[in-house]
Each structure stands twice: as structure tokens, then as C-alpha cells.
Amino acid sequence: MSVVRVQSAPFDLGAETGAFAARAAGAGAVVTFTGLVRDDTGDLQAMEIEHYPGMTDRAIRAICDEAATRWSLAETLVIHRHGRLAPNELIMMVATAARHRADAFAAAEYLMDYLKSRAPFWKKEIGATGAAWVAARPEDEDALGRW
Amino acid sequence: MIDVLYFAWVRERIGLPKERVETDAATVADLVAELKSREARYEAAFADPAAIRVALDQELADFDAPLAGAREVAFFPPMTGG
Structure with a gap:
């Protein structure tokens, strides 16, 4: 089963991971990934994350559904925030649960690769001296080729 | 009539998030050509189609x-x- 949440509110990584593991009946492995707001320049004041409300949820669900056809997964969870976030805040997390860790690791990587380039979010970095949209990196698009 | 939505820097360049457009365009590319011919801000937003x-x-x-x-x-x- 997949749970997808797109929200502006913060989430509690420990509580989410604990609850996820608790409902992953029959699984022997849980893998989680968490993305944080990174300050590359030292003057980041905030990151604004825009999304396409009508499309976001269905795009993420389609990615989770595809992962479920490729690996044997007990559960998947994607939480992704939008709005204005401060440096070091949690942006998003994925969690995957499977009988064995290989499926859980691979599915988590797959979800991340596709969330980067196929989920309709756009990041803008707000610095002391101005604001700039984060450009998609060619490596991120290339990463899809490995699946 | 079709709803046209813009996000991120495309939205900023055009200056609005959404509009309703009366068009007979057959394809997305035809619609883009129509929009570009309207005003400079559309021309600026769609200047590099590979970026959209x-x-x-x-x-x-x-x-x-x-x-x-x-x-x-x-x-x-x-x-x-x-």
C-alpha cells in the first residue's frame, strides 16, 4: 500500500518512520530517505517550494505504483512539503518496506530518482542578495535511464 | 476554451498563474505559437522551448x-x- 502526503506543515521524521515500520506487517526491512534544505552559499534565508496541486498527488502515486510492480514491497510512504522552508528543515521523505533489504533499497532509490524529475515541484532559493530558481541537473534526468 | 496554467519562472515571466484561453490551436506547439504572438512577456517565457x-x-x-x-x-x- 502507498501513502502519499503533500503538505506545507512540517513532519516528524522519527514518528513517521516508527509508524511506517509498525504498519509494515511481514516486512523484514525498512529503508528511509530524507531530503533537507541545503545552504550551499551560506546566505540562504529560505527555500520556497511551488507545486502543481492537481497533478502532484497523482504523479507521485503513479511513481509508487510503478515501484510496486518492479519490487516486492509491503508498504511505501512519500511525504513532500511545499511552501516556505528554512535552511536545514526537512523537505521530504520516502520510506519503503520489503521482506528483504535489496528491494527496499532499490525501490527507495527509484522513488527518489523519479520524484526529482517527474513530480511537479519547483524550488526557489531565497538569499540575502536575491532569489533564484533551482535548475534541474542533467544528471538527475540521466539517472532515470538506469531504471 | 482551455485553462492554461504556468508554474515557477514561466509563471513569473508571464505574470499570472492561470488564464482561460480561447483557441483553435490543434497542438500544444500551435498554442505556444499563438501565445508568443500575443505579447512580449509570452515571447520571453517561451523563448527556449527546450527549457519548458x-x-x-x-x-x-x-x-x-x-x-x-x-x-x-x-x-x-x-x-x-x-
Whole structure:
């Protein structure tokens, strides 16, 4: 089963991971990934994350559904925030649960690769001296080729 | 009539998030050409088509996709989720 949440509110990584593991009946492995707001320049004041409300949820669900056809997964969870976030805040997390860790690791990587380039979010970095949209990196698009 | 949505820097360049457009354009590319001919801000937003992605009724699509039957088209830069 997949749970997808797109929200502006913060989430509690420990509580989410604990609850996820608790409902992953029959699984022997849980893998989680968490993305944080990174300050590359030292003057980041905030990151604004825009999304396409009508499309976001269905795009993420389609990615989770595809992962479920490729690996044997007990559960998947994607939480992704939008709005204005401060440096070091949690942006998003994925969690995957499977009988064995290989499926859980691979599915988590797959979800991340596709969330980067196929989920309709756009990041803008707000610095002391101005604001700039984060450009998609060619490596991120290339990463899809490995699946 | 079709709803046209813009996100991120495409929205900023055009100056609005959404508009309803009366068009007979057959494809997404035809609609883009129509919009570009309207005003300089559209010309600026669509200057480099390779930098723009499109969704038709909230599914990713190509510029040569037909518009017939679509209710909503969205234009945006490559996504940066995660």
C-alpha cells in the first residue's frame, strides 16, 4: 500500500518512520530517505517550494505504483512539503518496506530518482542578495535511464 | 476554451498563474505559437522551448500532442522535486 502526503506543515521524521515500520506487517526491512534544505552559499534565508496541486498527488502515486510492480514491497510512504522552508528543515521523505533489504533499497532509490524529475515541484532559493530558481541537473534526468 | 496554467519562472515571466484561453490551436506547439504572438512577456517565457515542460490534463505530454478534448494545459520548467 502507498501513502502519499503533500503538505506545507512540517513532519516528524522519527514518528513517521516508527509508524511506517509498525504498519509494515511481514516486512523484514525498512529503508528511509530524507531530503533537507541545503545552504550551499551560506546566505540562504529560505527555500520556497511551488507545486502543481492537481497533478502532484497523482504523479507521485503513479511513481509508487510503478515501484510496486518492479519490487516486492509491503508498504511505501512519500511525504513532500511545499511552501516556505528554512535552511536545514526537512523537505521530504520516502520510506519503503520489503521482506528483504535489496528491494527496499532499490525501490527507495527509484522513488527518489523519479520524484526529482517527474513530480511537479519547483524550488526557489531565497538569499540575502536575491532569489533564484533551482535548475534541474542533467544528471538527475540521466539517472532515470538506469531504471 | 482551455485553462492554461504556468508554474515557477514561466509563471513569473508571464505574470499570472492561470488564464482561460480561447483557441483553435490543434497542438500544444500551435498554442505556444499563438501565445508568443500575443505579447512580449509570452515571447520571453517561451523563448527556449527546450527549457519548458508541458502537461495536458495533469499528465506530462509533448509539444506535438493534440489539444482536442483537453481541459487544462500547464507549462513549467523541468521539475526539481526531492
